[in-house]
Amino acid sequence: MPVPEAASTSGGLQQPEPHRRASREPRHGGWREVWRQLKQSRYYYAMFIIPFLFFVIFCYIPMFGIVIAFKNYNVFDGIAGSEWVGLQHFRNFLSDPYFYKLIRNTMLIGFYQILFAFPAPIILALLLNELRHALFKRFVQTVSYLPHFLSTVVVCGIIVNFASFEGLINQFLGVLGMEPIHFLMMPEWFRTIYISSEIWQGIGWGSIIFLAALSGIDSQLYEAATIDGANRWRQMWHVTLPGIAPTIIIMLLFSIGAIMAVSFEKVLLLSNGSNFETADIISTYVYRRGLVSSDFSYATAVGLFNSVVALVFLTIGNTLSRRVSETSLW
Amino acid sequence: MMRRSLGSRLFDGANIIFMLALVFVTFYPIYYIFIVSVSGGSAVMRGDVGFWPVDFNWQTYLLVFQDPSIGRSYLNTILYTSVGTVINLICTTLCAYPLSKRDFYGRGFFTLMIVFTMFFSGGLIPSYLLVQKLGMMNTMWALVIPGAISVWNMIIMRTFFQGIPNELYESAALDGASELTSLVRITLPLSKPVMATMAMFYAVGHWNSFFPAMIYLDEKAKFPLQIILRNMVVMGEMSSQSQEISGVYAAVTSTNIKYAVIIIAVVPILMIYPFIQKYFVKGVMVGSLKG
Secondary structure, eight states: OHHHHHHHHHHHEEEEOOOHHHHHHHHHHHHHHHHHHHHTTTHHHHHHHHHHHHHHIIIIIIHHHGGGGGGGOOOTTTTSOOOBBHHHHHHOOOOOOOHHHHHHHHHHHHHHHHITTTTHHHHHHHHHHHHOOHHHHHHHHHHHHHGGOOOOHHHHHHHHHHSSSSHHHHHHHHHOOOOOOOOGGOOOHHHHHHHHHHHHHHHHHHHHHHHHHHHHHHHHHHHHHHHHHOOHHHHHIIHHHHHHHHHHHHHHHHHHHHSSSSHHHHHHHHGGGGGGHHHOOOOHHHHHHIISSHHHHHHHHHHHHHHHHHHHHHHHHHHHHHHHSSOOOO | EEEEEHHHHHHHHHHHHHHHHHHHHHHHHHHHHHHHHHHHHHHHHHHOHHHSSSSOHHHHHHHHHOOOHHHHHHHHHHHHHHHHHHHHHHHHHHHHHHHHHHOOOOHHHHHHHHHHHHOOOOOHHHHHHHHTTTTOOOOHHHSSSTTTOOOOHHHHHHHHHHHOOOOHHHHHHTTOOOOOIIIIIHHHTTHHHHHHHHHHHHHHHHHHHHHHHHHOOOOGGGOOHHHHHHIIIOOOOOHHHHHHHHHHHEEEEEEEEHHHHHHHHHHHHHHHHHHHHHHHHHHHHHHHHHO
């Protein structure tokens, strides 16, 4: 049964307008269309040229600089003139037993980070959400964001002084009648110190995203749950958590991507000769070998290995997440 | 009305206690550092300082301000932060504005190219060598240019720009405005909140930055505050001036000095903190939900 619209279009002019047909023609019209669009956007290009150059120079050129990981780079021969050694550097560090200690340290810290520091903001957000007094909630939130804005140096300064032999923490232990502990000299304590400081700094700021997600949950779902007789716990389990699940997954993926990129500055500041056993990680090793010992090619190779492994983790996590849920980064 | 069971009320009570504990743990370290810095040296050594200053005095701060390296590094940091933030804002805006326009030819490609840099980078060594090659070693430029655009911030800004109704631009175009005029007279006035937020983020980033200065600057006269802070507080090196002065005044110990330097590094952040408060939560939310 013909629809009224069909009747009018079939009865009237059938050919599309001339200029549109021209742009569908392969080569000639296609390029003219491209040129027209380029010209139309020319002011945008004028603006964009500075950011574009920025990304090319400071992001993409270093990416090409990675090639020195496959050479024996030295300043005199330059990048092009340095001899090609292929995978030699990679073979070197993969056969170095110390390297596996580095991997262990890096991944353990990263793993603990995900185990402890990742859930902390989520729990805080859930608890904040349960507070009834709006002003109190605002107050707690405001205070909790504060450590995020302190510099790494300040936080490490606090740690170094509080955890020192005469510092606040040992004074407190003394009050409890316990022996003082050389926290910063002992490898066993390093991860605890690092993760605790990450939680202290990040719990408030990290909760913002989850609180935003929580506010996005339809309140009608809560009402329906109440009507069905659900108490607070069941509501949290059946309404709240599923509601913020996509956000949790995305943030988790980001964290996994960052497993290998453990906060380099903080580790650098907190590691000393005594706790190298657990404190030396891949990125601090890259820094020492590359910038302190000027072993540029070797350090770049290690750094490249680090980036690639991180990317692999991220891709695996992303694929798994795409299969299991509907949320993923790409 | 929900029946408030006993378990529910206990939970609320525990929650409030937890929150108070959190506030305490967050606030106390900074508070403690402050009260030590205004306490007498001998009291500090004895470990008497708990919740209140003992032998209250401002001696430590007087000494600290007399130390030239601290004063110079403070000025350096102010310089780097101001110049850096201005560069940041200009570059990020010039990047976000075209990317927010649907009729920007190649928009998808450029966006992809930029977002990719969030996931993969050349690494420390190639970036270092690049800065070297560009002749920026030991200059301020090494600190403000390589970080000119933060992709995360740029996306937040772009999302904001995308929210500005197209009709405004269309009517301006009808009145004969160029793209640049549109940007300046329509977009920017409407973007005050996001600009303020971005300025805060970038400024705090510059103020707290330490590693680029550590690897790119050689001259002590150019060091920013964080480097001096690190030397004194983390590595325990006191400049010779501080040492001899603190020897003369028995009321000031090295701990006093260290803590006072921490406080003066942190005070600017604390002062602008209430202002950041207003804007940044919204900014982060906008960026995260839509980005």
